[in-house]
Amino acid sequence: MAKSIDVSDLDIFYGDFLAVEGVTIPIAARSVTAFIGPSGCGKSTFLRSLNRMHEVIPGARVDGKVLIDGEDLYGSDMDPVNVRRMIGMVFQRPNPFPTMSIYDNVLAGQKLNSKRMKKAESDEIVERSLRSAGLWAEVKDRLNRPGSGLSGGQQQRLCIARAISVQPEVLLMDEPCSALDPISTSIIEDLIHELKTEYTIVIVTHNMQQAARVSDETAFFNLSGVGKPGKLVEVGRTEKIFSNPEDPATEAYIQGRFG
Amino acid sequence: MSTSTAPDARTKPVQRPGDRVFFGLSYGAALLILLTLAGVAIFLTVEGIPGITASPDEVKSGERFLPYVGPLVFGTLLAAVIAMIIAVPVAIGVALFISHYAPRRLGATFGYIIDLLAAVPSVVYGAWGIAFLAGQMVPIYQWLEDNLGFIPLFAGPASATGRTIFTVAIVLALMILPIVTAICREIFLQTPRLHQEAALALGATRWEMARLAIFPYARSGIVSAAMLGLGRALGETMAVAMVLSASGVVTFNLISPTNPSTIAANIALSFPEASGLSVNALIASGLVLFVITFVVNFAARAIVDRRKEFSGAN
Amino acid sequence: MTSTIEPTRPPRRRDVLDDLESRKLPTSAARIVVGIALAVVVLGVVGGLGPAKSVVLGWLVTFALPLWSRVVEGSRKATDRLVTLLVCSAFGLALIPLASIVWTVVSKGAPILGSQFFTYSMRNVVGEGGGIYHALVGTLLITGAATVISVPIGLFTSIYLVEYGEGKRMASAIRFLVDVMTGIPSIVAGLFAYALFVLFFGEGVRMGIGGSVALSVLMIPVVVRACEEMLKLVPNELREAAFALGVPKWRTISKVVVPTALAGIVTGITLAIARVIGETAPLLIVAGYTDSVNFNLFDGRMATLPVFAYSSIRNPGVPPEFALDRAWGAALVLLLIVMLLNLIARLVSYLFSPKGEK
Numbered sequence: 068m069a070k071s072i073d074v075s076d077l078d079i080f081y082g083d084f085l086a087v088e089g090v091t092i093p094i095a096a097r098s099v100t101a102f103i104g105p106s107g108c109g110k111s112t113f114l115r116s117l118n119r120m121h122e123v124i125p126g127a128r129v130d131g132k133v134l135i136d137g138e139d140l141y142g143s144d145m146d147p148v149n150v151r152r153m154i155g156m157v158f159q160r161p162n163p164f165p166t167m168s169i170y171d172n173v174l175a176g177q178k179l180n181s182k183r184m185k186k187a188e189s190d191e192i193v194e195r196s197l198r199s200a201g202l203w204a205e206v207k208d209r210l211n212r213p214g215s216g217l218s219g220g221q222q223q224r225l226c227i228a229r230a231i232s233v234q235p236e237v238l239l240m241d242e243p244c245s246a247l248d249p250i251s252t253s254i255i256e257d258l259i260h261e262l263k264t265e266y267t268i269v270i271v272t273h274n275m276q277q278a279a280r281v282s283d284e285t286a287f288f289n290l291s292g293v294g295k296p297g298k299l300v301e302v303g304r305t306e307k308i309f310s311n312p313e314d315p316a317t318e319a320y321i322q323g324r325f326g
Numbered sequence: 327m328s329t330s331t332a333p334d335a336r337t338k339p340v341q342r343p344g345d346r347v348f349f350g351l352s353y354g355a356a357l358l359i360l361l362t363l364a365g366v367a368i369f370l371t372v373e374g375i376p377g378i379t380a381s382p383d384e385v386k387s388g389e390r391f392l393p394y395v396g397p398l399v400f401g402t403l404l405a406a407v408i409a410m411i412i413a414v415p416v417a418i419g420v421a422l423f424i425s426h427y428a429p430r431r432l433g434a435t436f437g438y439i440i441d442l443l444a445a446v447p448s449v450v451y452g453a454w455g456i457a458f459l460a461g462q463m464v465p466i467y468q469w470l471e472d473n474l475g476f477i478p479l480f481a482g483p484a485s486a487t488g489r490t491i492f493t494v495a496i497v498l499a500l501m502i503l504p505i506v507t508a509i510c511r512e513i514f515l516q517t518p519r520l521h522q523e524a525a526l527a528l529g530a531t532r533w534e535m536a537r538l539a540i541f542p543y544a545r546s547g548i549v550s551a552a553m554l555g556l557g558r559a560l561g562e563t564m565a566v567a568m569v570l571s572a573s574g575v576v577t578f579n580l581i582s583p584t585n586p587s588t589i590a591a592n593i594a595l596s597f598p599e600a601s602g603l604s605v606n607a608l609i610a611s612g613l614v615l616f617v618i619t620f621v622v623n624f625a626a627r628a629i630v631d632r633r634k635e636f637s638g639a640n
Numbered sequence: 641m642t643s644t645i646e647p648t649r650p651p652r653r654r655d656v657l658d659d660l661e662s663r664k665l666p667t668s669a670a671r672i673v674v675g676i677a678l679a680v681v682v683l684g685v686v687g688g689l690g691p692a693k694s695v696v697l698g699w700l701v702t703f704a705l706p707l708w709s710r711v712v713e714g715s716r717k718a719t720d721r722l723v724t725l726l727v728c729s730a731f732g733l734a735l736i737p738l739a740s741i742v743w744t745v746v747s748k749g750a751p752i753l754g755s756q757f758f759t760y761s762m763r764n765v766v767g768e769g770g771g772i773y774h775a776l777v778g779t780l781l782i783t784g785a786a787t788v789i790s791v792p793i794g795l796f797t798s799i800y801l802v803e804y805g806e807g808k809r810m811a812s813a814i815r816f817l818v819d820v821m822t823g824i825p826s827i828v829a830g831l832f833a834y835a836l837f838v839l840f841f842g843e844g845v846r847m848g849i850g851g852s853v854a855l856s857v858l859m860i861p862v863v864v865r866a867c868e869e870m871l872k873l874v875p876n877e878l879r880e881a882a883f884a885l886g887v888p889k890w891r892t893i894s895k896v897v898v899p900t901a902l903a904g905i906v907t908g909i910t911l912a913i914a915r916v917i918g919e920t921a922p923l924l925i926v927a928g929y930t931d932s933v934n935f936n937l938f939d940g941r942m943a944t945l946p947v948f949a950y951s952s953i954r955n956p957g958v959p960p961e962f963a964l965d966r967a968w969g970a971a972l973v974l975l976l977i978v979m980l981l982n983l984i985a986r987l988v989s990y991l992f993s994p995k996g997e998k
Contacts, residue, residue: 123883125807148342152886162877166899176885179895226881233885348890352804355796356814359864362857363817366824369835419730427727436731438986443738445978447918449946450971453953454741457748462692500737507734531720554823561825563921564950590827594921598928601844612831616824623823627816 069267070136070236071096072117077131078296079109079116081124086112088296090131092286099259099268101278101305104288105326109297110271113288114239117269118154119147135236152176154237155230160246161222163214163229170210172225173197176233192232199265200228201258220251227258231266238262240270244277256281275321279309287317370613377606384603395611397576401586402615405491405566406559408580409498413559414552417503421510422536437511444504452568455497460488460569467492467581478578485583489571492580497565502555509554513547514540546629553626557619563590589615665712670705677701699729742975749972752965762931762943768962772970774933775948779974781937782848782927782944783917786855791909793856794863795898801864802871803893815868821861829857830922837926848934848942851927855916862915866908870901903992907985914981918974920946945974 072094079087087109094100102110115121116129119140133140140150163172171178173193184192193210197203202224206217214225223243230238240259244252259268259281272278278285286302301314312318320326378391387394424436464486471482521539530538541548572587587595593608600608666672677698684694702725710718760771797814805811833854837845874897882892898905928941929951949970956963 118884120880120884123880146342148886148888150886151884156884158877158880158884160877162875162881164878164881164896164900166896166902175882176887179882179885179887179891181891229881229885342888342890344890345888348893349804352796352800355793356800356805356810358793359797359814359817359821359860362860363821365836366828366832366857369832369839370828373831373835373838416730416733419727420734423727423731427724428731439738440734442979442982443734445914445918445982446738446741447920447946447971447974447978449918449920449949450741450745450975453949453967453971454744456953458740458744459737503734531716533720533723534716536723557823561823561827563825563827564946567921568950568953590825590921593827593831594924597925605843609831609835612828616828619823619825619828620820623820626823627819631816 069096069265071267072237072269073132073134073137074117075132075134077113077116077129077133079112079121079129080127082126085296087116088298090299092299092302094267094269095284096267097263097265098283099263099270099281100284100286101282102269102271102286102288103273103275103278103320104297104300105290105320106273107297108288108290110286110288111241112297113299114241114269114271115156117237117239118151118156120151120156122147152233153235154239155233155235156239157223157226157230157241157243159242161219161226163217163222163225165213165215167214168211169206169214169217169225172214173228173232175229196228196232197225199231199262200224201254201261202228218251220247220254223247223251223255224258227255227262231262235266237267237269240268242271242273245273252277275309275323279305285309287312287314287320289316289320366616367613370609370616373606374610374613375606377603377608377610380603380607385607387604387607391607391610394607395589395614397574397586398589398592398611399614399618400576401491401572401574402560402588402590402618404578404586405495405498405588406556408492408495409502409559410552410556412495412499413503413506413555414548416499417506417551417555418510418548420503420507421514422540424507425511425514426532426536426540437508440504440507443500448501448562448564449568451497451501451565455493455565455569456489459496460493463488463490463493463496470581479580481579482582484581485571487571487583489569490581490583491570491585494566494570494585495580497569498559498562501562501565502558505558506551506555509551510544510548513544513551517543546632550626550629553622553629557622557626560619560622561590561615563594567591567594665709669708673702673705673708676704745968745972745975748965748968749970752969753972757966757969761933762948763933765931766957767959770966772945772948772966772973774931775943775945775970776973777933777935778848778927778942778944779917779946781935782851782923782942783855783913785849785852785937786859786916787909787913789852789856790859790863790912794860794909794912795867795905797860797864798867798871799893799898801868803889803897818861818864821857822865824857825921826854826858826919827921827925829854830925832857833922834926846926846928846941847939848927848937851923851942851944852937854922854926855919858919858922859912859916862912863909866912867901867905870904870908871897873904874900903989906992907989910981910985910988914978914985917981918946918978920950923947924950945970945977949974 074090074092074094077087077090078085090113102114104110112121117133117140121127121129129141135153139145164175167175170193173196174184174189177184177189177192194203194207197206202221205221206225214222217225223246227238227243244255247255256277259270262268263283270278270281282305284302285305285308287300287308288297289300290297301308301312301317303313308317309321312321377385380391382388382390385394420440424433424440428436464484467482467484467488467490470480471484474480475482517540521543522535525535525539566588567590570585570587570591571583572591573584574587575584576586577584589611593612596604597608680701681694681698684697685691689697703722706718706722706725709721756769757771758776759773760769761774762770763774797818801811801815805814833850834845836853837847837850841847878896878900879892882896883889887895923944924947927944927947929947930941930943932943934940934942949967952963952967952970956967
């Protein structure tokens with residue numbers, strides 16, 4: 068488990084509009100890579116292109132290469148559905164399925180694909196996923212209650228459990244704490260630390276301190292101007308980006324002079 | 327989002343069989359609706375043309391098609407327009423009551439109550455029209471003839487049964503009241519709150535606020551609601567067929583015992599016993615009705631859609 | 641403000657309030673006038689004026705309020721009060737016929753309801769007796785078949801519109817045509833079904849299934865609109881969550897989107913059934929009428945409740961009372977079915993909306 072990602076010269080288009088331009092970035096396996104940058108700089112768009120979620124929007128397409136352990140993500144024989152089974156995703160706002168119980172929510176990836184499982188097997192997956200997501204102790208007595216009855220932070224951890232229950236290689240997180248209170252945020256950050264021993268994690272965050280706290284590598288995205296595409300300004304070890312960045316724009320952003 | 331760019335072969339998603347079947351079902355269902363609507367037009371035309379071209383001695387009415395259908399079109403329009411004239415002001419009042427005058431918590435309940443009017447089957451309206459309303463209207467018609475008889479509309483002689491085109495129009499007005507109310511209510515509720523509060527802040531009374539902030543915003547919506555109501559009234563069959571004592575004349579006299587019939591009522595009354603080319607003539611008259619309602623609804627929807635484009639900025 | 645402000649004293653708040661309050665009716669003014677109006681109504685009824693005239697008289701009395709206001713408060717407020725009065729009157733005016741209809745149908749229809757009325761057909765019945773069994777069977781069969789035809793077509797069309805059609809010209813065309821289809825007169829739907837069946841079965845065809853086809857033409861657009869609204873309400877985040885788990889689109893729609901919207905969809909379908917179950921005209925055209933029970937949708941005439949009520953009123957026979965009683969009974973049963981369906985629809989949407997959202 069856990070694969071590395073190698074992106075080279077990736078352009079992302081919405082119709083004729085070039086949203087993100089020329090991104091080249093290596094993402095190491097079993098590490099946390101954070102994307103930071105001002106609003107609208109394309110960091111979320113880029114993240115979604117890593118599991119082809121951007122294709123949900125009609126007219127979206129990419130140019131360039133994304134290799135996952137050497138395999139081309141956009142190769143002609145690649146099915147986006149299979150890509151997404153391999154690369155899980157957690158969203159900005161917790162989105163458990165309201166018609167399903169906590170138990171079924173964790174197994175959603177299997178159940179929605181009508182995968183047959185023995186009861187013992189599914190019980191085991193549920194327990195393992197919830198334990199990994201640090202939620203087991205809180206919900207083990209009410210697995211049959213609806214997932215939407217949990218608190219926001221618990222719901223987000225439920226979504227993480229749901230994402231890792233299908234055992235993906237990579238976990239993408241799109242501002243997973245932006246809708247949460249500080250305590251829930253801290254729990255999820257601890258969780259990210261634990262998860263990186265098994266998964267490759269890519270996290271988009273609006274919060275620079277969070278990037279500094281959780282990530283090993285940090286990538287800074289920026290817009291070159293209004294209406295211009297977003298691009299990757301610089302990427303490196305988190306300590307280096309935050310203490311001694313190469314690009315003056317990165318330094319300005321880190322110091323809070325814009326954004 | 328433009329979809330005009332040539333699809334790149336690489337980004338064309340792989341189609342799974344399940345997806346293809348599911349999309350096929352959805353697209354097929356949508357296509358079936360197109361076909362049904364086209365089918366309605368085509369079948370009515372195919373079966374109607376022999377009725378249009380039939381010679382007078384081949385059909386029961388003993389008339390060519392145009393003189394046959396002309397008075398019916400007149401009656402249809404007359405009843406529907408009067409119904410609209412009665413229903414629209416009341417509907418605007420009711421909608422305003424529900425959206426802005428009634429206590430907020432009761433508004434939805436009042437809305438349901440008005441919607442119940444739409445749930446009453448037309449045959450029940452017809453029965454009620456004969457058994458109750460027509461009788462109640464007789465003295466009113468007598469009074470109208472005696473006091474306002476100089477107006478051609480009320481020239482009389484007043485009907486002794488009350489089963490006149492005016493009674494029919496009242497029943498039709500009741501039947502279209504819920505839909506007109508519902509649309510008006512929806513539009514009144516959509517009026518930007520800021521406009522209303524701005525008007526109130528300037529010291530406007532509630533009515534002045536309605537006149538300044540709600541009506542200008544809602545005008546085209548009210549027009550299209552009225553036209554949708556008109557469309558319903560044009561096509562309503564049973565209430566007219568049951569209540570009206572029709573004799574196929576062309577007259578603006580609303581209260582006399584001789585009344586113009588409507589297309590829909592005429593079909594309902596004649597169809598069960600019709601045979602041969604008479605059936606085709608009735609179907610052809612149905613085609614005429616279809617075209618009229620289609621035009622009215624088309625216009626109403628066009629107004630609504632245009633309004634949607636403009637209200638996007640709000 | 642006309643009062644002069646003397647430098648030695650701060651502005652007198654009392655004066656300002658006086659100015660604001662001086663030209664105002666007492667807050668109980670509306671209550672007083674309505675009270676008098678009600679008293680007039682009661683007096684009128686007691687005094688033998690009849691309920692209708694008394695109510696009109698009482699209503700006229702309420703116009704005293706804007707007149708009073710005109711004298712005390714000036715024309716702007718008087719107009720406001722007049723409009724308030726008219727708006728409330730409009731609502732009252734709409735309630736009167738509703739109450740009258742319900743009262744007429746219940747009072748005339750209730751006496752005949754009994755076990756015989758529901759279990760006997762009209763076969764070989766002359767004069768008294770008989771029942772609506774045959775019509776009840778026909779209504780349930782024809783409406784049931786119409787539902788079976790309409791729901792899949794309507795649901796899949798709405799799925800196309802919401803899930804596949806975004807921004808496509810075909811979708812906006814369909815949406816527009818569905819709106820237009822909503823306005824097709826029911827009798828035209830009946831003629832369409834007849835014309836369609838004539839092609840296959842020859843002239844004079846009468847068949848229960850023809851009625852179902854006609855009702856479907858009326859029902860499909862209602863189902864499409866209701867389902868479309870409901871599918872649109874499903875948050876996009878749920879679709880994305882499913883996609884991100886590697887669930888193909890068709891499974892996402894059938895296992896996430898539709899189940900989430902299910903309560904609303906069932907409500908919409910129930911309301912659509914309620915709308916068409918009372919239709920008379922198309923069934924009169926293509927299903928016809930018979931006195932006997934017919935269980936076969938594909939063979940011959942079939943009685944239905946609305947057509948039964950209509951033909952009983954139209955051709956009551958001699959003496960007419962018995963047929964008219966049965967007609968009112970049928971009308972009442974029909975009204976009860978429709979109201980019941982409306983009630984079920986509301987209950988479904990109340991009880992079964994997605995867990996946690998109650």
